[in-house]
Every structure is written in structure tokens, then in C-alpha cells.
Amino acid sequence: MIRFDNRVALVTGAGTGLGREYALLLAQRGARVVVNDLGSSVGGDSPSSSQAAEAVVQEIRAQGGTAVANFDSVADADGAQRMVDAALNEWGRLDVLVNNAGILRESLLQDMPLDALRKVIDVHLMGTLYCTRAALVPMLAQSYGRIVLTSSASGLMGHVNQAVYGAAKSAMVGLMNCVKLSCTDKDVLINTVAPSADTRMSKGLIREDLARNMSPQLVAPMVGWFASEDCKMTGEVVNACGGYFFKIGYYKSQGVQFDPAEPIDLDMVGDAYPRIADMSQLEPYRGTLASLEPSLRHIGRL
Numbered sequence: 001m002i003r004f005d006n007r008v009a010l011v012t013g014a015g016t017g018l019g020r021e022y023a024l025l026l027a028q029r030g031a032r033v034v035v036n037d038l039g040s041s042v043g044g045d046s047p048s049s050s051q052a053a054e055a056v057v058q059e060i061r062a063q064g065g066t067a068v069a070n071f072d073s074v075a076d077a078d079g080a081q082r083m084v085d086a087a088l089n090e091w092g093r094l095d096v097l098v099n100n101a102g103i104l105r106e107s108l109l110q111d112m113p114l115d116a117l118r119k120v121i122d123v124h125l126m127g128t129l130y131c132t133r134a135a136l137v138p139m140l141a142q143s144y145g146r147i148v149l150t151s152s153a154s155g156l157m158g159h160v161n162q163a164v165y166g167a168a169k170s171a172m173v174g175l176m177n178c179v180k181l182s183c184t185d186k187d188v189l190i191n192t193v194a195p196s197a198d199t200r201m202s203k204g205l206i207r208e209d210l211a212r213n214m215s216p217q218l219v220a221p222m223v224g225w226f227a228s229e230d231c232k233m234t235g236e237v238v239n240a241c242g243g244y245f246f247k248i249g250y251y252k253s254q255g256v257q258f259d260p261a262e263p264i265d266l267d268m269v270g271d272a273y274p275r276i277a278d279m280s281q282l283e284p285y286r287g288t289l290a291s292l293e294p295s296l297r298h299i300g301r302l
Contacts, residue, residue: 001029002029002224002225002228003029003030004026004029004030004031004095004096004227004228005030005031006030007030007031007032007095007096007229008031008032008033008034008087008090008091008093008094008095008096009023009026009031009032009033009034009087009094009095009096009097009098009227010033010034010070010083010084010086010087010094010096010097010098010131010135011023011026011033011034011035011036011098011100012036012037012074012083012097012098012099012100012101012127012131013036013037013038013074013100013101013102014033014035014036014037014053014056014098014100015035015037015039015051015052015053015056016037016052017197017216018100018195018197018216018219018220019037019098019100019101020056020216021216021217021219021220022098022100022220022223022224023035023056023060023067024056024059024060024063024220025220025223025224026096026098026224026227027060027063027065027066027067028063028065029224031065031095031096032065032066032067032090032091033060033065033066033067033068034067034068034069034070034083034086034087034090035053035056035057035060035067035068035069035070036053036069036070036071036072036074036083036101037052037053037056037069037070037071037101038071038072038073038074038101039051039052039053039071050069050071053069053070053071054069056069057069068086068090070082070083070086073123073127074099074101074123074126074127074128074130074131075119075122075123075126075127075130076130077126077130079130080127080130080131080133080134081130081134083131083134084131084134084135084137084138088138093138093142094135094138094139094145095139095144095145095146096145096146096147096148096227097131097132097135097139097145097146097147097148098148098150098223098227099127099128099131099132099147099148099149099150099172100150101123101127102123102124102150103119103120103123103124104120104162104165105119105120105164105165106161106162106165107161107164108161108163109163109164112163112164116164117164120164120165120168121164121167121168124165124168124169124171125167125168125171125172128149128150128172128175129175132147132149132175132179132190135147136179136183136188139183139186139188140183140186140188143186143187143188144186144187144188144229145183145186145187145188145189146188146189146190146226146227146228146229146231147179147188147189147190147191148190148191148192148193148223148226148227149172149175149176149190149191149192149193150169150172150192150193150194150195151169151170151172151173151192151193151194151237152165152166152169152194152195152196153194153196153239154166154169155167155168155169155170155171155172155173155194156169156170156173156194156237156248169194172192173192173237176190176191176192176235176237177235180234180235183234184234189226189231189232189233189234190234190235191226191231191233191234191235191236191237191238192236192237192238193219193222193223193226193237193238193239193240194237194238194239194240194248195219195222195223195239195240195241196219196239196240196241196242197215197216197218197219197241198215198216218240218241218242218243219240219241222238222240222245223240226238237249249285250284250285251279251282251283251284251285252282252283252284252285252291253277253278253279253281253282253283254275254278254281254283255275255276255291255295256272256275256276257295257296257298257299258272259299259301260296260301261301
């Protein structure tokens with residue numbers, strides 16, 4: 001059985017919905033949990049309250065678990081540091097970070113006020129950066145850590161009225177891909193979950209017949225797996241929704257290799273574009289230079 005005994009976890013936005021389920025699951029499996037929640041509305045604009053985080057802490061303790069509450073905002077760099085410090089001061093280590101906190105403000109990009117735009121970016125992107133940055137220090141020092149980021153179909157595939165939210169969620173994958181490269185020799189792993197569930201944030205966005213099959217509890221095991229010592233993967237993106245889990249990856253076409261020693265003009269690219277975009281023979285995408293080298297070798301330039 002996968003356990004988190006002697007492990008310490010920080011879950012942001014853990015007062016309700018998905019974050020609450022993550023915190024409960026980790027605690028039920030033995031983790032000591034910092035339950036972070038600012039206590040604001042879905043849009044992030046109501047006064048903060050300690051009630052949500054405290055309620056989850058009391059629920060964990062009632063089940064025999066160990067938890068403390070934190071009420072800082074992920075959008076504040078000092079607040080993110082205080083969350084990590086709460087774990088270190090209470091238990092002397094931090095093993096798991098689940099970046100879950102988020103808000104939702106729907107609008108066409110051209111109609112969204114700049115202050116609302118900045119708020120979404122501050123919570124989702126900057127909040128994840130701040131928390132991950134702070135958590136990496138103790139994790140790398142102890143040569144162990146598990147970081148879980150939260151993306152979304154809005155960022156991976158798009159959603160009307162969610163351009164800013166989607167941009168921030170797409171950025172999670174870029175963050176993961178870069179951070180993983182600096183941690184491979186320290187057993188600090190970072191992965192991304194793209195969850196969907198019937199929560200207060202999704203009200204009105206999911207058809208009722210689908211929503212009743214999309215309990216947040218059905219997502220939590222995927223996050224728990226990525227957070228566990230048993231997980232040895234890093235740099236993965238997995239969708240979790242309604243008990244359905246699948247990996248998402250990047251793929252490339254065979255493409256067209258022009259001779260780089262000869263001029264390439266606009267018409268050549270236009271004429272070749274059907275072959276450039278032909279996805280009938282997919283290959284895993286491992287980066288631009290990793291793709292270029294074999295292509296140049298094929299035409300005798302390397």
C-alpha cells in the first residue's frame with residue numbers, strides 16, 4: 001500500500017473542492033499536511049477567511065491525522081515562503097508540494113480589465129512559481145521531493161472566455177519541463193495533472209449528466225500517485241477526470257528538411273506546408289535541437 005508516513009505535504013487552495021480531497025487523501029495515508037487556503041471566492045475577490053482551511057484541518061484531525069492551517073495567498077512571494085516555512089518549522093522538512101490554488105474569471109481577452117487579467121496570472125502562474133521556488137530549496141537540500149502542478153484543458157486545448165486562465169495553465173507545462181532538468185540527480189520529481197471535476201469553480205461549465213460522474217474524489221488518486229515515493233516519473237502530464245486517466249504528450253510530424261546551405265524562401269515553405277503539417281507518421285517530440293540533428297544527418301550536413 002502506498003503510504004506517506006514521515007512525509008510532510010503542502011497543498012495550496014486546500015479548503016474546498018479538489019484541494020480538499022488532495023489534503024484528505026495524503027493525510028489518510030500518513031502525511032502531515034499544511035492545509036493552505038486564503039478563503040476567498042471563486043473569482044478571488046471576496047475577503048479572506050480562515051474557515052475553509054481550519055475546517056479541513058479539523059476534519060483531518062478527527063480522522064486521526066496531523067495537519068496545520070495556513071492562510072497566506074500564493075500570489076504573494078512572502079506568503080509562499082511562509083507556507084513552506086510552516087512545514088519546516090512544524091516538522092523540519094517538506095516532501096510534497098501540490099500547487100492547486102486557483103481562481104476563475106471568464107472573459108474574452110479583449111474585454112478583460114487589466115486588473116482582472118493580472119489577478120489570474122498572479123494566482124495561477126506567479127503563485128505556482130513562488131511556491132515551487134520556495135519548496136525546491138528544502139527538497140533539493142534533503143535530496144527528495146515530489147511537486148505536482150495543476151494544468152487544465154483550457155491551457156492544453158483551449159476554451160472560450162478563458163484566454164488568460166488558459167495561458168497561465170499552459171505555462172505550467174513549460175515550468176515543469178525546465179525545472180525537471182535541474183532536479184534529476186536529487187530525486188526531486190515534478191509532474192502535472194490536468195484535472196476536471198464537479199466543484200464550485202466548474203458550476204455551470206459542465207453538463208449535468210457529466211458532472212454527476214465527476215466527483216473530486218476521483219481525481220485525488222492521480223495527484224496522490226505523483227506525490228508518492230513510489231512514483232519515479234518526472235515531466236509527465238496526465239489528465240484526470242471522472243475516473244478516466246490518460247497521459248498527454250507532444251508529437252511531431254516527419255517534417256521537411258531544406259538544405260541549410262541554400263536559400264529558403266517564402267514560396268518554398270508555402271509549397272511544402274502540406275508535408276510539414278502531415279501528421280500521418282508521428283514521432284515523439286523531444287525538443288528542437290534533438291529533432292534537427294538526425295534530420296541534418298539524413299541529408300548529409302552532419
